[in-house]
Amino acid sequence: MSFPGRIQERTINTSFEGLGLRAELLRAVAEQGYTQPTPIQLQAIPVILQGRDVLGAAQTGTGKTAGFALPILELLARKPAPRAVRVLILTPTRELAAQVHEDTRTYGRHVNFRSTLVYGGVGMQPQVDALRRGVDILVATPGRLLDHSRQKTVDLSHVEILVLDEADRMLDMGFIHDIRRVLALLPRERQNLLFSATFSDEIRALAGSFLRHPATVEVARRNTPAELVAQVAHAAEREVKRALLAHLVKTGDWQQVLVFCKTKHGANRLAAQLLRDGIEADAIHGNKSQNARTRALKNFKAGELRVLVATDIAARGLDIEELPHVVNYDLPHVPEDYVHRIGRTGRAGASGEAVSLVAAEERPLLAAIERLMGRKVEMRAVEGFDARAVVREPQPRPAQPNPQQRAPHRTQSHKPAPPHHRPQHPKPRTHPQAHAPKQPPQRSNPDAQPQLQVPEPVPGYRPLTAHSMPQKVPALLGGNRQRKH
């Protein structure tokens, strides 16, 4: 990203000492086992300590929470004041709020401050009581915070530092008006920190409206997913997705898989089906009680649940260390969500794999994602699963075969797939364009009459034989339609 005034990544200072944090904070950091600051921490901590506004381009998983929590705790400790809400941290979801709150308490365990958490879906009264006792740091979701403000159970007139965490998600979730209402309740003189994984024009407009000469800190280029994440896609129609997912989990011996579904209902159904397949699974989404969500997350983190099926909103901000597998069971309609989703894996230096199951009607969505990332996602065939069964396409003309037009996977050839399509172990890739196919994508003739190719006893799924093994799957899926919801 080329923001003016961007702060270059430091390469000389690679320790927490010397960043300006007091011994109590350094001790807490050491107790967490952190030996070196992450790049976002190296960049953000000094400028926050200078009192500057910050525009942070960082995904979850980069260590950004410590990047803002540590200097905030330092600033509070440097300037003791009567107990009042001096720091307000706004997050889009309850899970992220809980996570940020917990992290802040961890980093601040040796300094004197009070904090509390305010979010919807649970009773107001315990929050009212905690606020009445007095807090220095308040972590909140916007809606519930405004409820408290209306009931005059929170006083935001002493806020010195505002943090908007995952601001892009807040806008996606329609919180812009709530954010503006909250901003109106704060003192004009304050320090503002805005973090976002992606930078749409709306985010820039929001940032421009209240950040004053912000220092820009960043760890990833604009809209790029974590580079450590290997990305792969499998063509799979809706009817085959569940069997394919169960197959991948079992044969790959995947032990911790976060699966994204479009709808709450779909997430529930998939979790139940996976359970019937003998895979420990649970769903997490907005209709579940906070207790059920917390329990599912705890079990997942503890390794008792192999698969956690989530909607985008519920999964937002989940901090699960070194999550090895993320599956896009449904592709997101907003391409930026893909970036958020795969940011769940490959965190803090660990490599991960993001797998997308792509039905024919989702191909335009994949194309939009690829355009956003400026890279292709490799399509890979899965042995034993034949995407052809439900792919509609024209019949090849047997009389005058034209190799340029013939649908590649109808070719009955024993030749191995070209190297870029051959199944291989995922590995980090910095220049994925190098893996793009050399030839143009092969598409069906749009004028031809669609035909269902192979009737299946189990719709959409049948084992491959040597004769039916797809020779290759076009990597470029075509279609430029970009749907918004």
Ligand code: AMP
């Ligand atoms: P975050 O991006 O704040 O959600 O942090 C992602 C993960 O990185 C969390 O599990 C943190 O505990 C971890 N983390 C944060 N800072 C460091 C660090 N300096 N070294 C190692 N791990 C870290």
